[in-house]
Amino acid sequence: MKYVDEFRDPAKARYLLGEINRQIEQIATCQVRPLQLMEVCGGHTHALFKYGIETLLPEAIELVHGPGCPVCVLPMGRVDDCVALAEQGGVIFTTFGDPMRVPGSRKSLAQAKAEGADIRMVYSPLDALKLARQHPEREVVFFGLGFETTIPSTAFTVLQAEREGINNFSVFCNHITIIPTIKAILDSPDMQLDGFLGPGHVSMVIGTRPYGFIAERYHKPVVIAGFEPLDVLQAVAMVLRQIAGGRAEVENQYGRVVPQEGNRAALTALSQVFEVREYFEWRGLGSIDYSGVRLRERYARYDAERRFSLPNLKIADPKACQCGEVLKGILKPRECKVFGTACTPETPLGALMVSSEGACAAYYRFGRLQQQTPAHPQDMMDRT
Amino acid sequence: MKYVDEFRDPAKARYLLGEINRQIEQIATCQVRPLQLMEVCGGHTHALFKYGIETLLPEAIELVHGPGCPVCVLPMGRVDDCVALAEQGGVIFTTFGDPMRVPGSRKSLAQAKAEGADIRMVYSPLDALKLARQHPEREVVFFGLGFETTIPSTAFTVLQAEREGINNFSVFCNHITIIPTIKAILDSPDMQLDGFLGPGHVSMVIGTRPYGFIAERYHKPVVIAGFEPLDVLQAVAMVLRQIAGGRAEVENQYGRVVPQEGNRAALTALSQVFEVREYFEWRGLGSIDYSGVRLRERYARYDAERRFSLPNLKIADPKACQCGEVLKGILKPRECKVFGTACTPETPLGALMVSSEGACAAYYRFGRLQQQTPAHPQDMMDRT
Amino acid sequence: MNSHQGSRHITLAHGGGGKAMRDLIETLFVRHFHNPWLTPLEDQARIGLGELSPGGNRLAFTTDSFVVDPLFFPGGDIGTLAVNGTVNDLAMSGAQPLYLSCGMILEEGLSITLLEEVVESMGRAADAAGVSIVTGDIKVVPRGAVDKLFINTTGLGVIPEGVHIASHRAQPGDAILVNGFMGDHGAAIVDARGDLALDNPVESDCQPLHGLVAAMLAACPDIHCLRDATRGGVATVLNEFVQAAQVGMRLEEASLPVRETVRGVCEILGLDPLYLANEGKLVAIVPAEAAEAVLAAMRSHPAGREGAIIGEVTAVPEGRVVLATALGGERIVDMLVGEQLPRIC
């Protein structure tokens, strides 16, 4: 497959690993402690595990899996709202497959479906709109979920609904934005990060400029990265080169997809339909100012939060759950007290154990190897 | 079971058969041709076959199976109306089990159900009303079918619906009355009947007086009969005794159930809710004046014919079908050209092949014996 | 069942072939069905032919799906039915029933507690019948694609040498027997869902019949025909026999065993007990000279206490079952056309 296979080439990966090792040798910090690089995006977390990249990287690099999985950071109260919506008579609740198993305080969407709620998985918000067209007697609610990558598609779908005069369609908006969250993490006192892999697909929408503050104000290198193994490895090498050179800039590894200026059509639609919320609740991270969006007043009739009455409760995360610390990179998944015991992919306590981009699930599924086999003696508990 | 087993006593049946044979000897006609007695009621037809009574009666008695099965006389167009009602969105069509398989011009109710119509079998019209109570968002239509025995129960159900203010219930009224039909048969020129077994359960409602004209004007004996074997045999003996004695009266064999004056409460409810139609179409018999009832104007909102638009077409009976002649006693079932070939219980052409009270079905199921076995050489084709 | 914590319902994951299914199989099915053939959890049970041959020289192999609604009814449930139904189809060849498979189709959202009740009930029924459930399969389908729970059981048994039971073997003169009251199961479930609002004391007769058959074979190894009178009732079995053997039959109405309560149900709904389903009743055709011995064997077995000779095989009318009514009349007892529907007229 074009633009896929070329970027999985093992030979080129070896060159990059060589380069990474060479850079490490030139970085003084590495003699004292591992460098902490945060991949903001869950897509990178997924790629790291899928291709076994962590098992290839030198010990001196520690990857911190950031908050960039919209499923993992979904607060329990919002899942409850989804269930409440889905269980209303006459509603067809449409969602991407990802959040189906995220636990709410009473049940997940998968459980609600098993108990009779009409919940349908869709591939695109346009599929949800199509259902609304096909079932004019029903209320079709689309579970809007995702960062800036996904928001424009929801926006265009709302605009399309308006154009067609479809009135039985609405969005339960849980869209969030990544920049305020990165800022919150950088402001967190218990945080020591040396650099960032920037989210490639968010960036194709927002462009590279919004990351400027990371370099300028916090003096951390940022490299916008693609999702194939060579992309990730090259981005790591680029971050290291900045560190080695004492630079802190925003660089773009993913030029084939990410234009510096982002996607103007998408951003226009986004800001036409959505406006920033004063704050939004994140699982594990608490409330973050300006980190969510909602539909503008003009599109109120497409807003499920205005159209239906929702429980809208703030549900505290389970006491034992340490997702927040893991999300901020303070704890590694395996250091969470309930990892692998009370919290497993079958009975997840926290959202990080649910999504295939969730760090805990990824560690549990792909990562247990190093704990059990002596094949890689250099792997320590805290780095796999 | 009380009031059942006593009336199935084989010893007493033998006494009655003895009496019947003695009466026959005293009737002159019997030397020339068999006596033709019509059991008006399908319940009697059923009992005759179920207990093998015809195989016990002397040759000189020929039973003619009359029009008293409300399923058998249902015209095809009315079945089509039922199907059309049942196939309307939102309708729950409720019916007794009996008419389920009666062929319409396109399909039977059973086929419509198999194809997705929401058709439910009920034991009582009150069960249909209960469904209306349970499903206020649906339209529950009750298929009112039957003679005077059944009409009062429909009437009481309509009154109950009114009392409770239930508005999603209606009756598709196909109720018919027996007296005009007996009169039509007596007026038919090709008809030679010697006496009648009167319908026991209709009579418990209407009493014995309405049959007076048969004795007075047409000089035919009538004996109101119950449905157990002894009832039927005793009634036959009583008719014979009238013939032998040259009498033509209305007698009541079924005194334990049928009061002379009928059931006043039932008749009051009947005439409160229903009024006579100018004419009604019968399968095989054509249109008969004043032979059907409909809901009075005051109960129009419970009348499915007013509430829904129906095809209401008059569908000619299939050409090959000779149900009419069989109903009038002109042909025996086996003399119909399609009996047992094009018309069988599996693929009925006429309604008489469907209901277990239909003469053709009864002959086909219970009566083929005599055609095939030499065990009863006295049985001729035209009498079994 | 740790993995179902917080979820007392079947989800599609339980049929996905992964961990949830594996856990369900191990915690529920292996527990209640435990036996050495099932436990390896291979894709197939393996049965030494040497284990089979001492019992006879032919395998009996039969399948039935069970779709009863409601799942629990007076006198049994879908689980007892699924075991006994297939045990009985094996027994009707004279076979000793030995091994059963169990295929379950579950509706997403089904209560796991309810499923466990059914599985437990199957386990108990299998123990009682002396059979092992040695292989199985679970499918979960989306809500609405199945009504709660269906079960298929397929059975294996061994037919003793010298036993040749076949529907075409009915001969004029043979006696016709049933092992007790007709129509209990049909009457018990006709309104078990409550639509007809009957308050009905009848219980299903669901029971395994191979012990009874063994006792009958001991009294007469040359039983000609055997069939359990399930759907379509005794009338249907007799019609199948007269057609297969090209004989006639004559039943005596007065000798037909019917419970008073079942008669009650039939009177109310206009049904005929000859066509009502049974789940623990068989019809046997035996040589006239063995009839009394078989009847005695029947009556001394718990499953045949109310056994009766109900008629005899005749030469004519060929292909027809005739009922001599108590009154002395006659009528034909035909194949059922369509379902038996409740009648009002």
Next chain:
Amino acid sequence: MNSHQGSRHITLAHGGGGKAMRDLIETLFVRHFHNPWLTPLEDQARIGLGELSPGGNRLAFTTDSFVVDPLFFPGGDIGTLAVNGTVNDLAMSGAQPLYLSCGMILEEGLSITLLEEVVESMGRAADAAGVSIVTGDIKVVPRGAVDKLFINTTGLGVIPEGVHIASHRAQPGDAILVNGFMGDHGAAIVDARGDLALDNPVESDCQPLHGLVAAMLAACPDIHCLRDATRGGVATVLNEFVQAAQVGMRLEEASLPVRETVRGVCEILGLDPLYLANEGKLVAIVPAEAAEAVLAAMRSHPAGREGAIIGEVTAVPEGRVVLATALGGERIVDMLVGEQLPRIC
């Protein structure tokens, strides 16, 4: 089918045990399945033990229900699946598949034409696989109680002496083989209903595998493990093996055969071909020294043309399947938790 004149649809009467059912069985099932065991239409097929013993010394006995939606999909239908699925479960013990039962559950209103297509397709698949469908059962349930049509097949086969295939026999050093492209069936049906609006050229790999297994056994009678990789895919089978045998496994990502189009489906929906269902693929564990011979036997059989050695059994990590990525990294291939859901993130 004279008795269905004017009714091209299944009605409850077809399951009532009466005449309509009998006619359906005779006109449809007996016609398409015709064989000497089925035709007597007894409640059970009877199979001489003498017919079985020449083939081996053990019976293989397996059951599966088939609930695929849609009933017809690229490369097959529920009928071919129902025959091949059970044939394959038998074949995975090394058995020669011989006899099948067929239990059908039909929805009231089902088109009889459609049913006949399925039955015909089963008949053809059985002929192709050389098995006989010798006993059956039909149930009809009210509209809405089942989604169109489910089939259970249960199979009997005979395992040759000396063949001992069992999941616990995997040993460190053994080679792991598959007989061709992974995930074709899963990718073919993932959107066969069209909800995801994919235009997907993938066809199901549905095929019988006993011929292939016979060829493999000829090359190496001591095959250690065999399993068809149906629901849950190759990953699930391998996990079952490592758990049963208390060994580890190491797969080579680069050697996994996956069709380009299947990769396309997986990329679009975020799925992993290791977990996609197959209906004509097996996983074999064979002694290292026999690996090349088995591979050669596979590749010379039509059902194994694209066969490949995909990895080896290891001592550690016990109970774990490890994938060596093309890149040189490693990851664990775990049991599937829940269903595989289409992902967007």
Next chain:
Amino acid sequence: MCLGIPAQIVNITDAENLLAVVSVGGVKREISLACVIEGDSPLEAWVGEWVLVHVGFAMSRIDPEEADKTLKLLEELGELQVKMEDQEGLTPEDEQHG
């Protein structure tokens, strides 16, 4: 037409709506007495009575005296017949298909 069965009233379940439970050979069902009640005679008086039930309604009270009368008449007929046969030297069986 009009399948009707004798049933005994077991108890009154809803006096306002005239509902009672009847028993047929031990099988029970709730039916309506609306078609047999006139005026406001106490419903309890119906308990133990036999009625003819059709489509969930009692349609007639069964008169035990009339039933007895019918059965007695048939018995007398039997006695009479025995006498006649004694006179004629015939058994009733011979007449049966007469």
Next chain:
Amino acid sequence: MCLGIPAQIVNITDAENLLAVVSVGGVKREISLACVIEGDSPLEAWVGEWVLVHVGFAMSRIDPEEADKTLKLLEELGELQVKMEDQEGLTPEDEQHG
């Protein structure tokens, strides 16, 4: 977050609603071009282009030159490395777990 896949535009299916069919390894789906179209440039010009698809929308045109640039850079890195290793007498494999 944000699974995105490179896909090639095969044809335009509904110009008014900006719908086109893309192919991924031979598998096709209709997607929306609404997020990549600006102004009214002719839609047909997109046929043959590669785009990054996310939840049924093309979100970015893939720039073939940028892609080539990245790959060429890596090749050069490889060449450079070979030279360095030749100098150091090391094979890249040894460094792998560095």
